[in-house]
Amino acid sequence: xxxxxxxxxxxxxxxxxxxxxxxxxxxxxxxxxxxxxxxxxxxxxxxxxxxxxxxxxxxxxxxxxxxxxxxxxxxxxxxxxxxxxxxxxxxxxxxxxxxxxxxxxxxxxxxxxxxxxxxxxxxxxxxxxxxxxxxxxxxxxxxxxxxxxxxxxxxxxxxxxxxxxxxxxxxxxxxxxxxxxxxxxxxxxxxxxxxxxxxxxxxxxxxxxxxxxxxxxxxxxxxxxxxxxxxxxxxxxxxxxxxxxxxxxxxxxxxxxxxxxxxxxxxxxxxxxxxxxxxxxxxxxxxxxxxxxxxxxxxxxxxxxxxxxxxxxxxxxxxxxxxxxxxxxxxxxxxxxxxxxxxxxxxxxxxxxxxxxxxxxxxxxxxxxxxxxxxxxxxxxxxx
Ligand SMILES: CC(C)(COP(=O)(O)OP(=O)(O)OC[C@H]1O[C@@H](n2cnc3c(N)ncnc32)[C@H](O)[C@@H]1OP(=O)(O)O)[C@@H](O)C(=O)NCCC(=O)NCCS
Numbered sequence: 001x002x003x004x005x006x007x008x009x010x011x012x013x014x015x016x017x018x019x020x021x022x023x024x025x026x027x028x029x030x031x032x033x034x035x036x037x038x039x040x041x042x043x044x045x046x047x048x049x050x051x052x053x054x055x056x057x058x059x060x061x062x063x064x065x066x067x068x069x070x071x072x073x074x075x076x077x078x079x080x081x082x083x084x085x086x087x088x089x090x091x092x093x094x095x096x097x098x099x100x101x102x103x104x105x106x107x108x109x110x111x112x113x114x115x116x117x118x119x120x121x122x123x124x125x126x127x128x129x130x131x132x133x134x135x136x137x138x139x140x141x142x143x144x145x146x147x148x149x150x151x152x153x154x155x156x157x158x159x160x161x162x163x164x165x166x167x168x169x170x171x172x173x174x175x176x177x178x179x180x181x182x183x184x185x186x187x188x189x190x191x192x193x194x195x196x197x198x199x200x201x202x203x204x205x206x207x208x209x210x211x212x213x214x215x216x217x218x219x220x221x222x223x224x225x226x227x228x229x230x231x232x233x234x235x236x237x238x239x240x241x242x243x244x245x246x247x248x249x250x251x252x253x254x255x256x257x258x259x260x261x262x263x264x265x266x267x268x269x270x271x272x273x274x275x276x277x278x279x280x281x282x283x284x285x286x287x288x289x290x291x292x293x294x295x296x297x298x299x300x301x302x303x304x305x306x307x308x309x310x311x312x313x314x315x316x317x318x319x320x321x322x323x324x325x326x327x328x329x330x331x332x333x334x335x336x337x338x339x340x341x342x343x344x345x346x347x348x349x350x351x352x353x354x355x356x357x358x359x360x361x362x363x364x365x366x367x368x369x370x371x372x373x374x375x376x377x378x379x380x381x382x383x384x
Contacts, residue, residue, distance in 0.1 A: 001098040003221040005231035006381065008036025009346035011339070014181040014212035014331030016114040021050055022061055024213035025110035026068035032215035033069070033106065037228030040069040043217075044102025046076040047092045049085035049109040049335035052124045056112055065108055082128035082370035083284065085109060086214065087338025087377035093218045094237040104219035109340070111333035112211045121209045125334070128371040130245050141284070142206055144246060144372050146198035149287040151252035153200065156302035160200075164191035165309035166286040167204040167328055173315065174325025176356035177344075181210045181331030205286040210331030214339035216346075230350045232342070232381040235363075236268035244374035255373030258295035265365070265378040266297075273297050276380070277361040278320040278348070280341035282369040284327050289313075292367055293321065296378070320358045323348065338368035338377060345381055 010031035017024050025048065033040055048062040058064075062076025081088035086109030093105035113121045126135040129144065152158065168191060174180035186204060194203035218234065240261035243249050249256070266272065273296075281296070283289035290304035298319055299307060307313045313321035324330045324344035327337060345364040347353045358364075363382040370376065 002100060004094055004098045004218055004234045005221055005224060006216055006234060006342060006346055007038065007219045007224055007227055007229065007231050008032040008217035009215065009343040010035055011179055011214035011336065011343045012212060013179045014210040014333055017112055017211035021053065021056055021110040021112040021213065022058060022064050025050070025061065025108045025215070026065045028213045029065055029106055029108045029215040030069060032217050035229060036217040036219070038104055038217060038219065040071045042104045043071060043074055043106045044104055045093070045096050046074055046106040046108065047079050047089035048076060049079050049089045050111065051080055051082065051085055051335045052111055052113055055116060055124055081375045083282070083332070083334050084338055084368040084370035084375050084377050085335045087366065087368035087379065088239060088375065090216060090218070090338060090342065090379065091237045091239050091377055094234055097218050097220050103223040104217060107216040107218065107339055108213070109336035109338065110213035111335045113209055114211045133245050133247065142198040142201055145285040145287055146201045147246060148252055148291065148372070149200050149285070152287060152290065152305065155253060156305065158305045160192060161188060162305040162309050163205055163286040164188050166283065166289050167191055169308045169314060170283060170322050170326040170328040173323050173356055174329025177325050177330055180325040180329050181208055182325070182329045201285055207284045207327040207332040210333040212331060212333030212336045212340065214336040214343050216339050216342045230383060232346055232349055233384055234379065235271065235382050236265035236378070236380040238264035238268060238378045239376070240264065241375050242373055244371070246372055253301065254291050254295045255369060255376065257373045257376035258292060258367065258369065261376045261378040262296045265380050269380040271363065271380060275363055276365050277363050278323060278358040279365045279367065280324060280344055281321055281367040282327065283322060284332060286328070288369065289321065289326065296365070296367060315356060315358055323353065323356050323358050338366070341366040341368060342379070349383055
């Protein structure tokens with residue numbers, strides 16, 4: 001395998017876009033390529049994610065992005081893996097470049113749903129669940145994650161303040177990220193007073209519906225020669241899966257796909273948990289951040305929920321988590337989310353995260369979950 005780097009990354013501000021998904025995706029792709037010092041003609045393959053393109057009556061976005069970049073002859077394909085789509089696209093790009101099938105590859109994720117109301121957006125999101133067993137019985141993602149939260153609370157001693165502290169931390173980080181959907185801090189009072197969405201999840205336990213686009217350029221070390229930015233070495237690119245329906249899982253106290261993807265990633269990287277300086281994890285709901293810390297192997301079972309309240313996961317804590325603001329505050333434009341986690345790590349390592357820097361960071365991990373964990377990606381990056 002060839003050593004493979006992230007050499008460029010860019011995203012727009014998440015929230016509500018006036019552009020179409022395709023326009024935003026093409027624009028951030030051009031920005032990521034420019035940041036890499038490469039040229040569009042250097043791209044050997046483009047992997048695009050756009051789960052809900054149908055909401056804009058647009059599929060087959062790869063050739064459109066490539067045409068907009070002036071490289072219509074470059075091959076492309078759409079990678080769909082629910083909320084983990086663009087990290088799955090990154091995995092494909094890594095496999096192509098590390099395996100020698102392309103010298104450089106482009107990953108682009110984009111999503112636009114803000115022209116839809118909450119009911120319609122929720123219906124699109126449930127395409128990522130099992131229609132026959134979950135959606136047809138009325139399950140939505142807030143409902144499914146509320147089930148995970150209920151299971152967790154029934155086994156481990158938790159308080160609402162523990163989950164509130166996760167939301168407060170991520171909003172505080174988002175307030176320092178100019179590309180975050182929500183750029184305002186919240187208090188415990190605001191959290192506790194927010195409306196119930198799906199008990200026990202309150203409004204501030206949930207990520208919002210966001211539009212957004214993010215892009216990443218990966219290239220073989222031997223192809224880049226003179227990097228114009230501090231590249232991220234891709235130390236591991238691991239994917240895993242698990243039984244999709246929650247009713248068929250042996251327990252609801254974690255996401256099995258996170259556990260297996262993390263173990264595979266640490267084996268690939270030849271690193272241990274203690275070697276990681278910060279994490280971008282999939283906190284679509286506050287319970288998801290708690291479970292991620294446990295399933296990734298950073299904290300023992302039952303310790304994830306209280307980590308934010310204890311200050312462990314603060315930017316200056318022992319294990320900084322989601323300095324970008326996470327899905328909770330930076331936002332969750334489904335197909336852009338995995339790529340955007342890499343954008344944050346790239347910005348951090350290049351000293352471009354002013355106000356929310358993780359001091360002296362050399363290594364970072366990105367964790368991106370598809371739906372309730374039917375699929376999962378874990379990537380590990382380090383400085384050269
Ligand atoms: C929580 C949720 C139901 C709220 O939707 P809603 O009740 O229709 O909220 P609205 O869009 O009407 O917004 C009402 C207000 O709450 C804010 N808001 C909406 N969602 C928010 C969130 N998740 N966190 C904080 N504030 C939020 C809006 O900005 C708006 O504020 P304003 O009145 O100051 O402008 C919706 O965001 C949701 O379903 N989120 C989860 C998405 C999801 O399932 N993703 C997949 C994960 S696997």
